Amino acid sequence: MKNYTRQDILKFAKEKDVKYVRLQFTDMIGTVKNVEIPVTNLEKALANEVMFDGSSIQGFVRIDEADMYLYPDLSTWLVLEWENPPQGKVARLICDVYTTQHVPYEGDPRYILKRNLAKMREAGFEKFNVGVEPEFFLFKLDDKGKPTMEFSDLGGYFDLAPIDGSEDVRRDIVLELQKMGFNMEVSHHEVAFGQHEINFEFDNALEACDNIQTFKVLVKNVARRHGFHATFMPKPIQGINGSGMHSNLSLSNKEGQNVFYDPNTENQLSNTALKFISGVMKHAMEFALLTNPIVNSYKRLVPGYEAPCYISWSDANRSTMIRIPAARGRSTRIEVRSVDPSANPYLAMSALLASGLDGIVNDLETISPVKKNLFKMSDAERKRNGIKNLPENLNEALQYFSSSALMKEVVGEELFAKLIEAKEREWNEYKMKITAWELEKYLPII
Numbered sequence: 001m002k003n004y005t006r007q008d009i010l011k012f013a014k015e016k017d018v019k020y021v022r023l024q025f026t027d028m029i030g031t032v033k034n035v036e037i038p039v040t041n042l043e044k045a046l047a048n049e050v051m052f053d054g055s056s057i058q059g060f061v062r063i064d065e066a067d068m069y070l071y072p073d074l075s076t077w078l079v080l081e082w083e084n085p086p087q088g089k090v091a092r093l094i095c096d097v098y099t100t101q102h103v104p105y106e107g108d109p110r111y112i113l114k115r116n117l118a119k120m121r122e123a124g125f126e127k128f129n130v131g132v133e134p135e136f137f138l139f140k141l142d143d144k145g146k147p148t149m150e151f152s153d154l155g156g157y158f159d160l161a162p163i164d165g166s167e168d169v170r171r172d173i174v175l176e177l178q179k180m181g182f183n184m185e186v187s188h189h190e191v192a193f194g195q196h197e198i199n200f201e202f203d204n205a206l207e208a209c210d211n212i213q214t215f216k217v218l219v220k221n222v223a224r225r226h227g228f229h230a231t232f233m234p235k236p237i238q239g240i241n242g243s244g245m246h247s248n249l250s251l252s253n254k255e256g257q258n259v260f261y262d263p264n265t266e267n268q269l270s271n272t273a274l275k276f277i278s279g280v281m282k283h284a285m286e287f288a289l290l291t292n293p294i295v296n297s298y299k300r301l302v303p304g305y306e307a308p309c310y311i312s313w314s315d316a317n318r319s320t321m322i323r324i325p326a327a328r329g330r331s332t333r334i335e336v337r338s339v340d341p342s343a344n345p346y347l348a349m350s351a352l353l354a355s356g357l358d359g360i361v362n363d364l365e366t367i368s369p370v371k372k373n374l375f376k377m378s379d380a381e382r383k384r385n386g387i388k389n390l391p392e393n394l395n396e397a398l399q400y401f402s403s404s405a406l407m408k409e410v411v412g413e414e415l416f417a418k419l420i421e422a423k424e425r426e427w428n429e430y431k432m433k434i435t436a437w438e439l440e441k442y443l444p445i446i
Helices: 006-015 039-046 109-122 167-179 205-225 271-282 284-291 345-361 379-384 394-402 405-411 413-431 436-442
Strands: 018-026 032-038 051-053 067-072 089-098 127-141 147-151 184-189 195-200 228-231 245-252 334-336
Touching: 006 018, 006 039, 006 089, 018 039, 018 067, 018 109, 032 039, 032 205, 039 067, 089 109, 089 205, 109 205, 109 345, 109 405, 127 205, 127 345, 147 228, 167 184, 167 195, 167 205, 195 205, 205 228, 205 345, 245 271, 245 345, 271 284, 271 334, 271 345, 284 345, 284 394, 284 405, 345 405, 394 413, 405 413
Parallel strands: 018 089
Antiparallel strands: 018 032, 051 067, 067 089, 127 147, 127 195, 127 228, 127 245, 184 195, 245 334
């Protein structure tokens, strides 16, 4: 983290000729929101004096409690290099949301992650390391600037130009991220037409989630500059692979050591790592509403398209929900493959952390890895091996979430109730929708 002071921020703004500052925050469903101020009001913002109407933001306060404050996190100062208006540059500060009593708002997703990280430290760990692999699709825009369903290219896994017709878009995204200080790892074409993946280095969970939000906004802006629409929708096209956000997780102690690594075990995973895995598997159905939060999420979690459907783990098997990448030592980690990029990262990582900690603190029994390809096992064979399915739809995920004491503790009572209300509404809207499939299937014969 960058330990900037108010004076540092004012100095940076002047040196970079910043004219506007976006005060950003995240709503309940994971959408980045902002209040933009002229740089002349920056001192006021740095004094935590900028307010906004919280009653207009999904998951925030009621209309009779509308006023809320934005408290900028000074370490998140960033000049948005992709925004370059002629009158001067634009910068951003990510903010925490506070009430009129000047206390953190309990329903702020970023505060919820901070609260869960504090519990982690109480349990004796210092750092929750997170590295994500977000996938997205690029579709062409029509002459009115609206998204079509026409792919940006017809490339496949790791293809090169000219088959990969979106190479320049990915490169521009990476260059813009590097300008802002992101440490990039790889970018490549994914399996499906028009599908892409760009990875950046792991970081402390809070910074990682801030980076995910910045990444999503940047990807959409750079894609539009090239005449494409970028979507993080998990399954925009039937019959091909969907988009995941594989989440690589580990814990470090106060000495900076990765506590998931033990060179003296057969697979070099520590007992702490195995307990963490047990906790994640125990609560997988309960946190699915946070890691896979929309109706469309469950169109991805089906057999045959590389997305995990079954609650299990392996040190190599990619059909399991949790995989252990080959790297060891400082890089030892678990990879949760069920998470998708529609998730609010602050809530998703809070749920994964709390679930893993439950496994450690309550000394859950460790679970043996699965070596077989789960997609080739029968339902009866999976049942004999005690392998359960992830929820098959949003309603099922909602039922598990609603009955989870841990998830209520993770997000807090206020947001817990609001999430249930919002997702019940989403499911009811969906289940009353007459789809093209139904009309094609039934209209001619019934």
